[in-house]
Amino acid sequence: xxxxxxxxxxxxxxxxxxxxxxxxxxxxxxxxxxxxxxxxxxxxxxxxxxxxxxxxxxxxxxxxxxxxxxxxxxxxxxxxxxxxxxxxxxxxxxxxxxxxxxxxxxxxxxxxxxxxxxxxxxxxxxxxxxxxxxxxxxxxxxxxxxxxxxxxxxxxxxxxxxxxxxxxxxxxxxxxxxxxxxxxxxxxxxxxxxxxxxxxxxxxxxxxxxxxxxxxxxxxxxxxxxxxxxxxxxxxxxxxxxxxxxxxxxxxxxxxxxxxxxxxxxxxxxxxxxxxxxxxxxxxxxxxxxxxxxxxxxxxxxxxxxxxxxxxxxxxxxxxxxxxxxxxxxxxxxxxxxxxxxxxxxxxxxxxxxxxxxxxxxxxxxxxxxxxxxxxxxxxxxxxxxxxxxxxxxxxxxxxxxxxxxxxxxxxxxxxxxxxxxxxxxxxxxxxxxxxxxxxxxxxxxxxxxxxxxxxxxxxxxxxxxxxxxxxxxxxxxxxxxxxxxxxxxxxxxx
Ligand code: XMP
Numbered sequence: 001x002x003x004x005x006x007x008x009x010x011x012x013x014x015x016x017x018x019x020x021x022x023x024x025x026x027x028x029x030x031x032x033x034x035x036x037x038x039x040x041x042x043x044x045x046x047x048x049x050x051x052x053x054x055x056x057x058x059x060x061x062x063x064x065x066x067x068x069x070x071x072x073x074x075x076x077x078x079x080x081x082x083x084x085x086x087x088x089x090x091x092x093x094x095x096x097x098x099x100x101x102x103x104x105x106x107x108x109x110x111x112x113x114x115x116x117x118x119x120x121x122x123x124x125x126x127x128x129x130x131x132x133x134x135x136x137x138x139x140x141x142x143x144x145x146x147x148x149x150x151x152x153x154x155x156x157x158x159x160x161x162x163x164x165x166x167x168x169x170x171x172x173x174x175x176x177x178x179x180x181x182x183x184x185x186x187x188x189x190x191x192x193x194x195x196x197x198x199x200x201x202x203x204x205x206x207x208x209x210x211x212x213x214x215x216x217x218x219x220x221x222x223x224x225x226x227x228x229x230x231x232x233x234x235x236x237x238x239x240x241x242x243x244x245x246x247x248x249x250x251x252x253x254x255x256x257x258x259x260x261x262x263x264x265x266x267x268x269x270x271x272x273x274x275x276x277x278x279x280x281x282x283x284x285x286x287x288x289x290x291x292x293x294x295x296x297x298x299x300x301x302x303x304x305x306x307x308x309x310x311x312x313x314x315x316x317x318x319x320x321x322x323x324x325x326x327x328x329x330x331x332x333x334x335x336x337x338x339x340x341x342x343x344x345x346x347x348x349x350x351x352x353x354x355x356x357x358x359x360x361x362x363x364x365x366x367x368x369x370x371x372x373x374x375x376x377x378x379x380x381x382x383x384x385x386x387x388x389x390x391x392x393x394x395x396x397x398x399x400x401x402x403x404x405x406x407x408x409x410x411x412x413x414x415x416x417x418x419x420x421x422x423x424x425x426x427x428x429x430x431x432x433x434x435x436x437x438x439x440x441x442x443x444x445x446x447x448x449x450x451x452x453x454x455x456x457x458x459x460x461x462x463x464x465x466x467x468x469x470x471x472x473x474x475x476x477x478x479x480x481x482x483x484x485x486x487x488x489x490x491x492x493x494x495x
Contacts, residue, residue: 012315025451045069051360052225066220069211077396094220097196106155253282278319283326300339324353343442351462380428386421
């Protein structure tokens with residue numbers, strides 16, 4: 001009976017156990033489309049999202065990732081108020097229309113106008129009477145006469161003929177209107193009342209990121225993590241404008257967690273991603289709670305010790321494929337979370353059914369990741385730690401504790417916690433955009449080899465070959481001393 005357990009145990013595989021088979025292809029990497037779905041209602045232009053970890057994702061990471069077409073999941077090792085503010089920073093940063101417009105009345109003096117512009121660091125003010133826009137005044141109008149006529153009223157000098165736009169004007173239309181009328185600022189009006197302002201600089205900035213992940217009204221898309229039973233946080237993040245709430249738990253197939261997912265889902269408008277899981281049964285149970293995306297990965301992470309401390313987990317490629325078999329029947333996106341070390345691993349995850357990958361280690365150490373650069377032995381590093389590490393569970397808001405079902409009442413005591421992660425450093429990697437360029441470039445190369453023009457054909461058609469340890473040895477560079485570091489294959493390999 002016991003020996004049967006061993007006999008019945010099936011094989012589990014991970015990234016290094018397989019390669020993809022080169023296939024007849026008429027697809028050039030440059031023509032590949034990497035658009036995918038991260039949750040039922042949100043598409044991304046690149047299949048990459050960042051881990052909800054306190055050394056990976058705060059607003060800076062989420063903004064840059066959204067600009068590049070991916071998505072950041074703001075970590076929850078902070079108070080609800082702080083996390084809400086991080087979400088708002090992302091939403092504000094991708095917003096073309098400034099909503100809290102600073103205005104001035106026509107009776108105010110030029111001196112007042114100049115002072116407001118100095119204080120707020122802006123160079124123009126809509127002039128408003130009883131909420132209705134009656135003119136616009138700019139620094140250029142004031143400067144020549146400020147010394148001699150500082151007490152003259154704004155109403156005398158302002159331009160009365162204001163070029164305005166409505167809320168439905170697209171960025172391209174706004175740009176045309178601004179060029180045609182040679183104006184820098186376009187007040188947004190509804191029934192003659194000012195509801196926002198768009199500046200030429202913001203429109204041009206937006207055009208720099210044509211692939212950015214945006215919501216229906218053009219703001220950046222952002223996700224935020226909430227604990228498995230933290231309804232208050234989930235609701236606050238939803239209210240703050242988070243597009244996706246990612247319930248973040250080490251074992252989402254805990255049946256109390258499964259049950260509570262329904263409560264969270266019923267109380268938010270945002271999409272709900274739930275994880276982590278690694279089996280078909282878990283996928284069935286979570287999908288029954290109407291989740292919008294499934295996150296897969298029990299213990300593959302580079303700083304995880306779950307598989308060693310608890311002896312539990314499923315090698316990641318097997319886990320992704322098992323969950324994807326079920327998820328595809330219900331049209332639910334799959335996020336492969338953890339264990340990816342190279343761009344080729346992103347392609348392999350997609351080949352076995354993932355729609356998106358979640359990266360911790362590969363994005364930690366970038367300029368946009370939280371934390372400072374430290375120099376050790378002449379090389380630059382940044383901290384990277386597991387959310388189940390002692391440092392993360394006792395520092396910040398102690399978010400790791402409920403992720404790992406640990407409860408510590410009163411002051412945190414190290415001795416009462418059983419960590420499932422470690423703390424360390426990763427090499428400093430420079431700007432995120434350069435790292436993404438290499439990761440997406442590697443994925444596109446892979447899709448070219450496999451003859452896949454887009455993510456869905458990669459999922460459907462990529463074939464795999466199982467390899468041995470000699471196959472892995474042959475795959476990596478061998479029998480030479482590498483003299484020049486490659487941007488997508490670091491020579492300083494850690495552990
Ligand atoms: P990578 O391999 O990209 O993995 O560094 C990131 C993912 O690891 C998970 N995570 C943890 N897992 N103990 C764990 O067992 C931890 O302390 C821990 N912290 C993060 C998480 O899913 C992340 O996205």
